[in-house]
Amino acid sequence: xxxxxxxxxxxxxxxxxxxxxxxxxxxxxxxxxxxxxxxxxxxxxxxxxxxxxxxxxxxxxxxxxxxxxxxxxxxxxxxxxxxxxxxxxxxxxxxxxxxxxxxxxxxxxxx
Amino acid sequence: xxxxxxxxxxxxxxxxxxxxxxxxxxxxxxxxxxxxxxxxxxxxxxxxxxxxxxxxxxxxxxxxxxxxxxxxxxxxxxxxxxxxxxxxxxxxxxxxxxxxxxxxxxxxxxxxxx
Numbered sequence: 305x306x307x308x309x310x311x312x313x314x315x316x317x318x319x320x321x322x323x324x325x326x327x328x329x330x331x332x333x334x335x336x337x338x339x340x341x342x343x344x345x346x347x348x349x350x351x352x353x354x355x356x357x358x359x360x361x362x363x364x365x366x367x368x369x370x371x372x373x374x375x376x377x378x379x380x381x382x383x384x385x386x387x388x389x390x391x392x393x394x395x396x397x398x399x400x401x402x403x404x405x406x407x408x409x410x411x412x413x414x415x
Numbered sequence: 416x417x418x419x420x421x422x423x424x425x426x427x428x429x430x431x432x433x434x435x436x437x438x439x440x441x442x443x444x445x446x447x448x449x450x451x452x453x454x455x456x457x458x459x460x461x462x463x464x465x466x467x468x469x470x471x472x473x474x475x476x477x478x479x480x481x482x483x484x485x486x487x488x489x490x491x492x493x494x495x496x497x498x499x500x501x502x503x504x505x506x507x508x509x510x511x512x513x514x515x516x517x518x519x520x521x522x523x524x525x526x527x528x529x
Contacts, residue, residue: 335516337518339520345463345522346419346523347458347520348520358493392457392458402448402463403460405458407455409455
């Protein structure tokens with residue numbers, strides 16, 4: 305089946321630093337989504353991407369839909385302590401209503 | 416507008432007991448999903464329902480049944496709980512037109528089977 309490789313698995317950074325994480329797929333996706341999960345909560349949608357090459361921002365977060373349609377990137381600028389959590393990528397193939405999820409990147413921000 | 420709600424929030428079962436996890440959404444979405452989340456495994460799809468009256472298996476359906484009661488509600492049943500079903504269960508919903516694929520999640524049910 306389809307698989308997503310999300311990296312890195314974890315990151316430890318200082319407050320104020322920028323963060324980059326990415327997901328790669330073995331197959332083409334029509335939609336890429338990025339979610340954040342706080343401890344004890346459900347995932348919350350951060351950014352949705354629908355077109356190859358698309359670059360979309362949400363505050364300090366910027367995500368890109370790779371031109372090969374097999375990858376996506378999420379950047380967080382000037383990190384703050386509340387950015388702590390697990391970030392998941394998810395992709396949707398053509399004609400499918402199901403999402404394939406990456407295993408997550410756990411972000412720790414030291415104040 | 417509560418989004419996706421789930422009950423209960425926590426549950427402890429003994430092996431062999433049964434229970435139903437409830438999920439409801441008030442966003443008029445057609446599609447609903449059940450996932451389980453285990454450490455290091457990410458989110459894995461158990462069952463989904465593309466519309467009222469239809470259900471389909473996901474990646475890990477064994478040991479579970481679902482019911483799409485109406486457009487708003489989608490329940491997950493464990494008939495005979497096993498320790499391997501200890502997990503956090505999430506319900507999600509999405510629309511089938513427009514921004515297809517954007518799934519919105521509930522707060523989760525934390526289930527322990529002893």
